[in-house]
Amino acid sequence: MNKPDxxxxxxxxxxxxxxxxxxxxxGYAKEFEPFVNLHHLGGVVVKGISLVPRRxxxxxxxxxxxxxxxxxxxxxxxxxxxxxxxxxxxxRGIGTRVIVNILGDSLEEYxxxxxxxxxxxxxxxxxxxxxxxxxxxxxxxxxxxxxxxEAVTRAVCAHTTLPVIVKLSPNVTDITAIAKAVEAxxxxxxxxxxxxxxxAIDVKSRRPRLANIVGGLSGPAIKPIALRMVWQVxxxxxxxxxxxxxxxxxxxxxxxxxxxxxxxxxxxxxxxxPRASQEIVEGLGRYVLENRLEGIREVxxxxxxx
Amino acid sequence: MNQYEEQAEIIxxxxxxxxxxxxxxxxxxxxxxxxxxxxxxxxxxxxxxxxLRRPLSIHQTIGNQQVQLLYKVVGKGTRxxxxxxxxxxxxxxxxxxxxxxxQNRSAICLIGGGMGIAPLYFLAREILRxxxxxxxxxxxxxxxxxxxxxxxxxxxxxxxxxxxxxxDDGSLGHHGFVAEIxxxxxxxxxxxxxxxxxxxxxxxAVVGQCRQQGWQCQVxxxxxxxxxxxxxxxxxxxxxxxxxxxxxxxxxGPVFNAxxxxxx
Numbered sequence: 059m060n061k062p063d064x065x066x067x068x069x070x071x072x073x074x075x076x077x078x079x080x081x082x083x084x085g086y087a088k089e090f091e092p093f094v095n096l097h098h099l100g101g102v103v104v105k106g107i108s109l110v111p112r113r114x115x116x117x118x119x120x121x122x123x124x125x126x127x128x129x130x131x132x133x134x135x136x137x138x139x140x141x142x143x144x145x146x147x148x149x150r151g152i153g154t155r156v157i158v159n160i161l162g163d164s165l166e167e168y169x170x171x172x173x174x175x176x177x178x179x180x181x182x183x184x185x186x187x188x189x190x191x192x193x194x195x196x197x198x199x200x201x202x203x204x205x206x207x208e209a210v211t212r213a214v215c216a217h218t219t220l221p222v223i224v225k226l227s228p229n230v231t232d233i234t235a236i237a238k239a240v241e242a243x244x245x246x247x248x249x250x251x252x253x254x255x256x257x258a259i260d261v262k263s264r265r266p267r268l269a270n271i272v273g274g275l276s277g278p279a280i281k282p283i284a285l286r287m288v289w290q291v292x293x294x295x296x297x298x299x300x301x302x303x304x305x306x307x308x309x310x311x312x313x314x315x316x317x318x319x320x321x322x323x324x325x326x327x328x329x330x331x332p333r334a335s336q337e338i339v340e341g342l343g344r345y346v347l348e349n350r351l352e353g354i355r356e357v358x359x360x361x362x363x364x
Numbered sequence: 365m366n367q368y369e370e371q372a373e374i375i376x377x378x379x380x381x382x383x384x385x386x387x388x389x390x391x392x393x394x395x396x397x398x399x400x401x402x403x404x405x406x407x408x409x410x411x412x413x414x415x416l417r418r419p420l421s422i423h424q425t426i427g428n429q430q431v432q433l434l435y436k437v438v439g440k441g442t443r444x445x446x447x448x449x450x451x452x453x454x455x456x457x458x459x460x461x462x463x464x465x466x467q468n469r470s471a472i473c474l475i476g477g478g479m480g481i482a483p484l485y486f487l488a489r490e491i492l493r494x495x496x497x498x499x500x501x502x503x504x505x506x507x508x509x510x511x512x513x514x515x516x517x518x519x520x521x522x523x524x525x526x527x528x529x530x531x532d533d534g535s536l537g538h539h540g541f542v543a544e545i546x547x548x549x550x551x552x553x554x555x556x557x558x559x560x561x562x563x564x565x566x567x568x569a570v571v572g573q574c575r576q577q578g579w580q581c582q583v584x585x586x587x588x589x590x591x592x593x594x595x596x597x598x599x600x601x602x603x604x605x606x607x608x609x610x611x612x613x614x615x616x617g618p619v620f621n622a623x624x625x626x627x628x
Contacts, residue, residue, distance in 0.1 A: 085595035092367040093457070113609055120588050120598035125412040127590060131597050134610070278412045306412075329591040330407070330415055332369060332457060 062346035063353035064339070066100070066320050068298045069221045069246030071182055073155060073321060075100040076354060077311065077339045080302050080325035081159035081185060081225075082106060082131065084335075086145040087152055093332035097153030098339050103323060104141075104149065106159040106187050107175075109167045111137035121258050121267040126277030126304070127326060128256050130270035133161060138171060142178055150180035157223065161187040165213045172218040184220050186210065186245075189227030189252035201227040201252075204239035211243030223300065226250040226291075228280075233287050234294035241295045249300035249323060250291060251284045277326040278304045285317055292318025292359065306334060308341025318359040367460060367593065368393035374452045375430060380513040384479075385446050386423065387433045387454075394458045396428040400487035401463025401584055401619040404431065405592040407455040408441040418442065419589045421483035421561070421618070422459065431456070434482040460592045461618050464559050464582055466491055469498050471554035473579075475570055477505040477542055477562025481515055483584055484561055492523050501549050502527045505542025505566065509535040543569035547577065557582070559619075571622040581622035587613045602626040 064075035078101040084090060087102045096102065114134025121128045136144065141158075149156045158181050162168040168186065175181055188201035188210055200210045207224070215222050224240040226233055228251035237248050253274025258267040266272075284303020292299045301319030305311055306327040314322045327334040346354055372389035379385050394404060405417035418441045423434040437446050448454060464487050466472060472491060476484040481504055491497055502524050506512040508531055516536075519527050529537030530545055538545050543566050550556050556577070560570045561584035574581035590596040592614045600610035601617075604626050611617065611625060 083591075083595060085593070089591075089593045089595045093369050111609070114597065114600060116602070117600045117610070118588055119600055120590050120596065122414060122416050122588075125415060127416060129590075129596070129598060131600075134597050134600070277415055326415075326590075329596055330417065331455075332591075332593070 060347070062343040064100075064342055064346065065353060066355060066358070068223070068300070068320055071155065071221055073100040075339050075342065076315065076321035077335055077342070078103055078157065078300070078321055078323045079328060079335050080323035081187065083325040083328045086149065088148050090328070090332055094336045098336050099154045100321060100339070101155035101157055101182065102149070102152065103157040103159055103185050104145070105135055106133055106161045107135055107138055107141045107171065108133060108161050109138050109170055111135065111140065116269045118267065118269055121273070123256070123258060123275065124279060126275050126279035128258055128268060128273035128275050129253070130268045130273035132270065138174060142174075146178060146180055155182040156180060157183045157185050159185040159187050159225070165210060168210055169213050169217045172214045172220075176218040176220055181220060183223060184214065184218060185223045185225050185249060186214050187225050187252070189225055189229075201236065202230050204235050207236050208239040208243040211240040211245050215244035221246040223247040223249050225252055227252050228283065228287055229255045234290050237291045237295050241297050245297060247298040247300055247320075248291060248295065249302055251280070251287050251303045254280055254283065276304070278306055280304045281310060285313055288314055288319050289317040289361070305338070306330070308338050308345065311338050311342060312345065312357060315354070315357045316359070316361045318361070320358055366397040367457065368397070369455065369457045370394055372431070372454050372456050374448055374450050374454055377446070377449060379446075381510055383437045384511070384513060385435055385437070387435070387445070388426070388430055389433075389454055389456070390429060391431045391456055392429050394456060395425040395431050398422050398425050398431065398459035399463040400466065400490045401483050402459040402461050403592070403618060404433070404456045404458030404460065405589075406433070406445065409444040410455070414439075414441040414444075416590050417457070417592065418445070419586070419592055419614075421584065422486055423482045424486045424489055434479065434485075436479050457592060461614055462616065464584075464619050466557070466559070469557045471499040471556050473501045473503065473546070473550055473556055473558045475503040475542060475546060475558060475560045475562075477566040478507070478511070480560070480562030480566075480584070482561070484559065485515070485518060487559060488519055488524055489522055499554060500524060500526065503530070503542050503545060503549065504528075505530045505562065507532045512536065541566060541569065543573060546570060546573045550577070550579070556580070560584070568627050571627055574622065582619050583622045583625070584619045585613050585617050585625070589614055602628075
């Protein structure tokens with residue numbers, strides 16, 4: 059049998075397949091080495107990196123909900139310099155594209171991160187987190203206001219030679235307005251959605267289940283919302299869209315591609331089935347062969363209406 | 365890293381009490397690599413609700429082939445697990461985390477409460493496997509004699525000779541908490557290592573006793589956990605001095621030196 063053509067292009071980058079792993083659900087890739095042939099993946103988006111290490115939120119940080127989970131990790135990470143010193147050497151050898159997710163409290167922080175990471179060998183692109191709901195002074199201010207979103211995109215693009223993907227928050231009235239703003243700011247692609255702000259209460263103690271009170275909802279429960287937003291954004295912008303939100307199976311991934319996503323990121327499913335990302339790559343390959351497609355590209359935006 | 369995902373066949377599902385089950389599965393990779401105190405992540409059902417795997421400590425391994433889990437039905441996931449029958453397949457990842465340090469100790473006390481007894485049985489078996497086992501005392505606590513079920517006898521059957529029981533209702537052994545009987549059973553002539561697992565208040569009391577007596581103490585902790593492989597960072601706990609980066613139960617633990625962590 060022929061090898062299915064799963065290649066997709068995002069800006070200046072060709073990916074061997076459209077399956078990436080979502081930031082914050084795949085560690086720094088090494089954690090999944092026992093379970094996944096990392097070089098089979100289209101790419102890996104590593105845990106969000108800030109200029110200085112972050113301790114994250116106090117526990118409890120996660121709670122399970124129907125068909126999903128809430129998290130308020132609070133962007134715990136090793137910081138820029140330790141990431142470069144301790145994680146990049148391994149990541150250079152995994153045989154797939156490495157996208158580094160970055161987050162900051164100010165335009166200057168985003169700029170410094172972009173500039174420094176551009177000097178590091180082995181990084182294919184940056185995913186700019188302007189949408190994490192868990193840090194009070196952080197990303198979310200940039201992610202909910204179109205002018206701020208454009209400004210941070212412009213600032214990052216001016217300080218890097220790497221392709222820039224901006225990750226959007228669903229916690230806004232009109233996600234297409236933010237998408238258009240970051241497109242105007244020079245982003246090569248947008249990825250969406252980040253988690254939906256949610257909450258859970260322990261009725262016995264009458265206390266919130268998360269120490270942070272609120273957290274981000276992820277998992278299969280959010281997939282219909284994510285799919286709708288991807289569909290809307292794909293029509294609103296010219297740049298490629300990367301679909302994220304509850305993708306657990308090959309069929310889920312195909313839905314996002316049909317809605318207009320050029321690639322997808324597997325998130326919470328990695329916790330449930332550590333092999334989920336690789337299984338979706340394999341499933342898309344079978345789909346291309348069974349349907350005698352020239353390549354997975356034919357599926358992108360193939361939603362039939364009317 | 366010796367971690368595996370295995371589609372494990374269920375060999376036995378033994379109901380020990382109304383709520384407590386002992387599950388035996390065939391999982392050769394996990395069985396041949398597991399150490400006492402390590403855990404597995406169990407996918408209790410191939411569905412989206414409950415979505416996440418459940419962390420369960422390894423109760424024992426049998427002949428490099430089988431893994432045994434001891435668990436209590438506490439919610440939807442464990443109820444689904446209890447409904448599974450021999451022949452069914454169960455997806456496990458493991459062995460995960462850092463286990464007990466029990467080599468080259470002159471005297472070891474195992475003190476467990478409720479489901480916290482589960483990993484201590486595996487530890488007891490491994491302690492007794494060495495040529496000249498250390499002096500060993502086993503202290504088991506439960507709400508009632510019925511809740512402890514066959515567990516005290518299990519420790520006796522593998523060769524543990526000094527076993528003492530405490531129950532909340534006095535139906536077996538000491539009437540009260542198991543931490544209360546710790547000092548009277550550990551003589552001062554030995555350099556004790558105390559390994560404990562159980563409800564938080566019990567472990568806190570044990571840690572307090574150990575501090576007073578100068579005994580080394582290892583605790584096996586439990587938290588909410590999504591991945592079990594230090595990707596989600598959901599299982600954070602504060603360090604003893606409440607500063608610096610959080611510890612993560614799945615990777616830095618689940619077994620910690622009691623002095624590493626905060627006892628709030």
